[in-house]
Amino acid sequence: MRAATHLASSEPGGRTGTAPGPALADLMRDLAATPPDVWDPGVDALALWSDTLADVARERPGGGDAHGPAEPLAQLAQGPTRAAIGILAALLHGPALRPWTGWWAPERLTETAQRMVGTLAAYVPPTQWVADSRSREEAARLFLDLLGLRPGGESEAVATDRLTALSSPALAAALAELAQEQRRAAELAAQLADKRAREAAARTTYV
Amino acid sequence: MKAQERQQLAARWHAAWPDALAAWGSHLRLSSPELIRVTDRPQGVRSFAWFNLRDVRVSIALDLIKQMGLSGLPTEILAHEVGHHVLSPGDLGTAARVLIRMRTGLVDRDDLAPVMANLWSDLLINDRLQRRAGLRMDEVWRQIGPPRREDTVMRLVMRTDELLWSLPTGSLAGPDVPDRPVEREAQLLARAVRAYADDPVGGAAGFGALVRQLVPDPEEMPMLTLSRVVCHQQEDGGGIPTGLASDPSLAAPALHPSIDPRVVPSVPALPGSDEPGADQGSGPVTNERPHGLEPAAYAAVLRQLGLESDPVRAAIAWYAENAAPHLVPFPSTVSPAHPDPLLAGLTDWDVGEDLGAIDWPGSLVRSPVPIPGVTLQRRDYLSDAGTEPDRVPVDLDLYLDSSGSIPDPQRQRSPLALAGAIMALSALRAGARVQATTWAGPNEVAGTDGFTENADEVLAAVVAYFGGSTSFPLEHLMATHLGTGTQDRPRERSATGRRCHIAVVSDSGVNSMFLRNRETTSEAADCLVAARGGGSLILNLGQSSRKQYAEMAGDYDVYTVSTWDDLIPFARDFAARVWDLENAENRR
Numbered sequence: 109m110r111a112a113t114h115l116a117s118s119e120p121g122g123r124t125g126t127a128p129g130p131a132l133a134d135l136m137r138d139l140a141a142t143p144p145d146v147w148d149p150g151v152d153a154l155a156l157w158s159d160t161l162a163d164v165a166r167e168r169p170g171g172g173d174a175h176g177p178a179e180p181l182a183q184l185a186q187g188p189t190r191a192a193i194g195i196l197a198a199l200l201h202g203p204a205l206r207p208w209t210g211w212w213a214p215e216r217l218t219e220t221a222q223r224m225v226g227t228l229a230a231y232v233p234p235t236q237w238v239a240d241s242r243s244r245e246e247a248a249r250l251f252l253d254l255l256g257l258r259p260g261g262e263s264e265a266v267a268t269d270r271l272t273a274l275s276s277p278a279l280a281a282a283l284a285e286l287a288q289e290q291r292r293a294a295e296l297a298a299q300l301a302d303k304r305a306r307e308a309a310a311r312t313t314y315v
Numbered sequence: 316m317k318a319q320e321r322q323q324l325a326a327r328w329h330a331a332w333p334d335a336l337a338a339w340g341s342h343l344r345l346s347s348p349e350l351i352r353v354t355d356r357p358q359g360v361r362s363f364a365w366f367n368l369r370d371v372r373v374s375i376a377l378d379l380i381k382q383m384g385l386s387g388l389p390t391e392i393l394a395h396e397v398g399h400h401v402l403s404p405g406d407l408g409t410a411a412r413v414l415i416r417m418r419t420g421l422v423d424r425d426d427l428a429p430v431m432a433n434l435w436s437d438l439l440i441n442d443r444l445q446r447r448a449g450l451r452m453d454e455v456w457r458q459i460g461p462p463r464r465e466d467t468v469m470r471l472v473m474r475t476d477e478l479l480w481s482l483p484t485g486s487l488a489g490p491d492v493p494d495r496p497v498e499r500e501a502q503l504l505a506r507a508v509r510a511y512a513d514d515p516v517g518g519a520a521g522f523g524a525l526v527r528q529l530v531p532d533p534e535e536m537p538m539l540t541l542s543r544v545v546c547h548q549q550e551d552g553g554g555i556p557t558g559l560a561s562d563p564s565l566a567a568p569a570l571h572p573s574i575d576p577r578v579v580p581s582v583p584a585l586p587g588s589d590e591p592g593a594d595q596g597s598g599p600v601t602n603e604r605p606h607g608l609e610p611a612a613y614a615a616v617l618r619q620l621g622l623e624s625d626p627v628r629a630a631i632a633w634y635a636e637n638a639a640p641h642l643v644p645f646p647s648t649v650s651p652a653h654p655d656p657l658l659a660g661l662t663d664w665d666v667g668e669d670l671g672a673i674d675w676p677g678s679l680v681r682s683p684v685p686i687p688g689v690t691l692q693r694r695d696y697l698s699d700a701g702t703e704p705d706r707v708p709v710d711l712d713l714y715l716d717s718s719g720s721i722p723d724p725q726r727q728r729s730p731l732a733l734a735g736a737i738m739a740l741s742a743l744r745a746g747a748r749v750q751a752t753t754w755a756g757p758n759e760v761a762g763t764d765g766f767t768e769n770a771d772e773v774l775a776a777v778v779a780y781f782g783g784s785t786s787f788p789l790e791h792l793m794a795t796h797l798g799t800g801t802q803d804r805p806r807e808r809s810a811t812g813r814r815c816h817i818a819v820v821s822d823s824g825v826n827s828m829f830l831r832n833r834e835t836t837s838e839a840a841d842c843l844v845a846a847r848g849g850g851s852l853i854l855n856l857g858q859s860s861r862k863q864y865a866e867m868a869g870d871y872d873v874y875t876v877s878t879w880d881d882l883i884p885f886a887r888d889f890a891a892r893v894w895d896l897e898n899a900e901n902r903r
Contacts, residue, residue, distance in 0.1 A: 282502055
């Protein structure tokens with residue numbers, strides 16, 4: 109069940125639109141203020157996420173298994189991406205997203221966390237989400253986008269544009285492409301120079 | 316523009332000057348900007364602003380400012396010009412280095428290097444001002460307007476600025492051109508600008524490589540817009556900054572930013588770069604230029620900077636700088652230490668001499684009644700002058716081979732010319748005089764006009780080049796030492812009677828010194844005797860031939876090296892042996 113569909117504006121291009129969300133600066137501030145406990149190796153990330161879901165997600169009618177919705181994160185909650193889950197949990201508790209308590213189903217939140225950790229954490233380590241300003245902006249924008257929101261005060265077009273410009277996976281792909289081209293060109297140049305050197309050596313006359 | 320309007324505009328701009336300085340630091344002091352008419356611009360300047368590093372001055376053409384709609388942005392433009400004096404390039408030496416690295420990056424389009432160097436500086440300065448000083452550099456670009464579709468380089472720069480300053484896509488760069496995308500390169504350049512924000516020299520080669528690769532077809536680089544918009548560096552001659560000719564890092568190959576670990580941290584270092592001694596068989600040697608710029612490239616850089624347009628003088632500067640580390644130390648002037656004066660006897664003290672010189676005990680012994688001029692005595696002193704050996708350095712008569720197998724010193728690094736420079740400059744430093752002659756075939760002789768103490772003349776002779784056949788100028792040698800004149804240069808023996816050392820640097824062609832029409836002649840040996848300072852033949856030969864040449868040379872000392880490069884340590888040791896007089900005495 110996608111929580112935000114009833115708020116979607118009709119946008120051309122076939123994409124379900126995003127609703128206005130919190131101001132980007134507020135969300136970035138919350139990210140920067142991530143409590144240091146998330147880095148504690150003794151913290152059980154999965155349990156933390158379950159508790160977070162219980163706090164901020166929309167309540168399921170009739171209760172139900174509190175840990176069920178968090179299960180897909182079990183794998184990611186073990187390794188080095190553990191801290192990323194902690195960061196997102198702290199963010200959901202933060203003042204910027206407080207007005208949206210109860211908007212999303214737990215499955216939606218878990219899916220969002222999965223995608224964040226899966227795509228962004230591969231290129232930008234979670235420490236950078238908190239420490240580096242550019243990565244903070246990217247993490248905040250991506251999180252909002254995955255939740256179906258856009259930064260408050262920005263139009264759809266602007267938000268999309270900024271998200272694309274900041275995207276680390278896209279950047280990494282572009283840079284890898286360029287690097288590949290460079291290496292290929294360097295190889296060709298080396299071969300050419302080698303060939304020329306051999307020709308020159310064969311042509312030298314000794315006075 | 317009407318006079319009153321111009322005055323008002325100038326007043327507003329002068330009023331904004333302190334803010335422009337404050338953008339760079341609260342203690343910065345620079346002389347006021349020059350706000351002039353567009354017609355008074357120096358020749359060669361096409362943009363609305365330019366700077367001169369030697370005079371540390373900022374100049375703006377007010378008419379163009381108004382025309383381009385920039386009148387309302389005085390702080391931004393002035394702060395940008397100040398940035399050229401503070402951040403990039405800052406001083407002439409850095410400007411030269413940026414230009415050299417930019418030429419390396421641009422490969423075959425090094426005519427574009429000055430404009431690209433300024434564009435690179437502009438990128439760094441604008442980013443610093445927009446982000447740290449809070450000025451509206453993006454507004455400047457908006458007023459100037461988006462670049463044309465074909466102007467790929469400006470579109471790249473504009474898109475980079477959009478990325479750096481989080482601006483919406485297309486607000487500075489205009490609409491995207493599908494067949495000439497700049498998105499990937501702009502992302503890369505944005506990272507490079509941040510990585511090299513404080514290091515304009517480090518990132519210059521990468522920027523050049525990026526631009527060169529982005530626009531493979533040279534016809535596609537329209538220069539009109541660029542030269543209107545990029546501030547111009549205006550230099551007018553002057554001294555050459557040191558350190559450019561002998562710095563090996565300036566000749567290092569350019570690294571494209573996509574494979575530069577400083578820009579893209581995840582890039583592994585290049586395979587050959589950690590082990591310079593490793594086998595380089597798979598590709599060209601990465602350290603193919605361990606000696607830095609070649610003389611031809613150095614001359615081109617000085618010409619582009621507007622510092623020196625004569626290639627011979629540029630070559631002289633190159634060889635002087637490269638020879639400098641190998642020269643003997645300056646001899647300290649020797650003055651005998653003043654020994655304490657020795658006491659001698661008593662003499663009469665005359666009226667008018669120093670009252671303090673009167674020796675009272677001696678005077679009273681002579682007579683209890685002191686009468687000036689009669690009985691007063693003073694002490695006499697003797698001084699013992701120290702004996703110092705006379706250290707007169709030996710003059711140098713240098714003959715450098717310039718036949719076909721020797722590279723042209725003005726184009727390429729020539730170890731033979733460098734060795735000659737080391738010996739000649741060491742001799743000059745020790746206080747000797749030098750006659751340098753470059754020779755090749757018959758009638759191909761160039762040199763100083765007799766013995767001289769002028770380093771420039773000597774070096775001009777050292778860098779001369781013929782590339783002809785090999786025929787030693789025996790007449791010249793005889794004219795110098797035996798006093799017989801020749802048709803072209805009648806000459807007398809060096810009048811001071813100082814001893815002179817004859818040095819000949821050559822290869823197997825030196826046998827023309829001892830053979831005339833296939834018969835041995837003794838003129839060379841006679842000259843050696845007349846010179847009284849010894850003679851050396853420094854030859855690039857195999858060890859096996861040494862004996863044969865040693866026999867032919869007679870009393871000349873024969874030294875052999877196996878490659879031309881070995882000449883340089885040899886020349887250094889040779890110079891130290893002959894001209895380093897202090898240490899030579901210590902060694903003895």
